[in-house]
Amino acid sequence: MSTQRSFTGRGGQLALVAELLIRACNAAMPEVDLGTDVFAFHDDREVVARIQAKTGHGERYKRGEGYSVQFHVPLKQLMRPDRPALWYALVSRLDERYVDFFLVSRSTLREHWVGPQQFGTQDDGDVVLTLQVRGQVVCGEVDLTGCRNAWHLLPPLLPLTEGGTPAEDGHE
Numbered sequence: 001m002s003t004q005r006s007f008t009g010r011g012g013q014l015a016l017v018a019e020l021l022i023r024a025c026n027a028a029m030p031e032v033d034l035g036t037d038v039f040a041f042h043d044d045r046e047v048v049a050r051i052q053a054k055t056g057h058g059e060r061y062k063r064g065e066g067y068s069v070q071f072h073v074p075l076k077q078l079m080r081p082d083r084p085a086l087w088y089a090l091v092s093r094l095d096e097r098y099v100d101f102f103l104v105s106r107s108t109l110r111e112h113w114v115g116p117q118q119f120g121t122q123d124d125g126d127v128v129l130t131l132q133v134r135g136q137v138v139c140g141e142v143d144l145t146g147c148r149n150a151w152h153l154l155p156p157l158l159p160l161t162e163g164g165t166p167a168e169d170g171h172e
Contacts, residue, residue: 012055012091013037015098025156035077036086040156047155051087052077052106058094058133066134067094072126073109082107087154090129090147100133103154104147117141 013029020027020040028039040049058069069092077086088109090102112119113127118140120129129139137144151157 008055008057008093009053012089012093012098013053015055015091016051016053016089016101019101019151023151023157025154038089040154042156045156045160047158049087049154049156050084051089051154053089053091055091055093056131058092058099060094064134066132067092068130068132069094071129071131072123073129075122075125075127078106078110078113078127080106082110085155090131092131092133101149101151102131102137102144102147103150104144105153112139112142115142 016038017027017029020038024042025040026043028041030036030039035052036050037053038051040051041047052073054071054073056069056071058067060067069090071090073088082105086106088102088104088106090104091098092100092102094100119142120127120139122128131144132138133148137148147153
């Protein structure tokens with residue numbers, strides 16, 4: 001991995017942590033990265049979200065509003081069994097700031113990859129996702145609009161029921 005990609009990736013991880021903290025959700029980064037970049041949790045809840053951050057630099061469209069951004073997800077990681085569950089935070093940087101976080105579970109990303117609609121391409125062992133971000137967010141033929149800044153999907157950020165458990169399982 002190039003030095004620039006290392007700095008870019010680490011910057012995206014730190015932006016992700018900052019966004020979690022703003023939402024009163026604690027975050028920890030493991031000392032050794034074996035596929036989880038950030039653990040998101042509340043100290044008073046059992047649920048923990050394992051998150052893999054991927055950072056991309058967006059390019060503005062020359063005509064009209066919006067931008068496109070590309071992310072590389074290792075195919076081997078994507079196809080692993082989802083136990084424990086893993087989330088991807090696709091962190092989008094445009095110009096000189098972070099503009100969007102696309103939050104999607106590994107199981108959902110895998111369903112799109114193996115599904116009937118065109119979704120990403122394969123390159124050197126990676127799934128390459130090119131997101132077209134306008135009012136709607138699409139990758140190939142798949143609509144990812146519901147994943148854009150969808151912090152409410154992460155299990156630690158789900159509202160609690162009266163019994164103290166998360167209201168839903170957090171998968172889209």
